[in-house]
Amino acid sequence: EDQVTQSPEALRLQEGESSSLNCSYTVSGLRGLFWYRQDPGKGPEFLFTLYSAGEEKEKERLKATLTKKESFLHITAPKPEDSATYLCAVQARGGSGNTGKLIFGQGTTLQVKP
Amino acid sequence: NAGVTQTPKFRILKIGQSMTLQCTQDMNHNYMYWYRQDPGMGLKLIYYSVGAGITDKGEVPNGYNVSRSTTEDFPLRLELAAPSQTSVYFCASSYSAGVRVGNEQFFGPGTRLTVL
Structure with a gap:
């Protein structure tokens, strides 16, 4: 069964304190791994898509990396405005490949204190 | 846009009532999705559509219906x-699926539904 697990569930950082969020996945064949940011009371906002092990993508203070079993979202020198829930999702090959169906993890809630 | x-x-809603949640996108996307999000549970796919006139069940379709x-x-x-349908519902759309261009999903702001 395809599955996505994120850790930790919650993370508190001081402003400027770098850290990483983890997304472990088990799928029959990975077509893509997606990272989203979700602010309270709003819909998820797309951040990155990764397709192959070894691939990396960056956006401001965020950097996403991918291995064959997991993805990391590295946050460098975070600011309070980076506080949000970060969601990881996978798209599997096979039947779901041409439908775009995503399997989401439960998310990591990040709080950055000034 | x-x-x-x-x-x-x-x-x-009261138990036993019915309602329709509306979703509209103006990006000319073929692919559309309905998810529900329960606290600490991530998003679960309810139904999806790969184009007008085509819909299919997702992971948790019971108690719901869609049309396109x-x-x-x-x-x-x-x-x-039913009380079990108390949740936040998100609609999403994407330009493509299964290819490396345009397959990211764009989400709406959500509908918060309580069934008492």
């Missing part, structure tokens, strides 16, 4: 509401 819009933002008569609209129908 307004992107993906959803109405209503909030709704309280146009490219823009993808309404979600709740029949005989």
Whole structure:
């Protein structure tokens, strides 16, 4: 069964304190791994898509990396405005490949204190 | 572009009532999705559509129905509401699927539904 697990569930950082969020996945064949940011009371906002092990993508203070079993979202020198829930999702090959169906993890809630 | 819009933002239903959650996108996307999000549980796919006139079940379809008569609209129908359907509902759309371009999903702001 395809599955996505994120850790930790919650993370508190001081402003400027770098850290990483983890997304472990088990799928029959990975077509893509997606990272989203979700602010309270709003819909998820797309951040990155990764397709192959070894691939990396960056956006401001965020950097996403991918291995064959997991993805990391590295946050460098975070600011309070980076506080949000970060969601990881996978798209599997096979039947779901041409439908775009995503399997989401439960998310990591990040709080950055000034 | 307004992107993906959803109405209503909030709704309280009594057990056994029915309602339709509206979703509209103005990006000419073929692919549309309905998810529900429960606290600490991530998003679960309810129904999806790969184009006008084509819909299929997702992971948790029981108690829901959808239709897709146009490219823009993808309404979600709740029949005989139950407390287990209390959740936040998100509609999403994407330009493509299964390829490396345009497959990211864009989400609406959500509908918070409470069934009492």
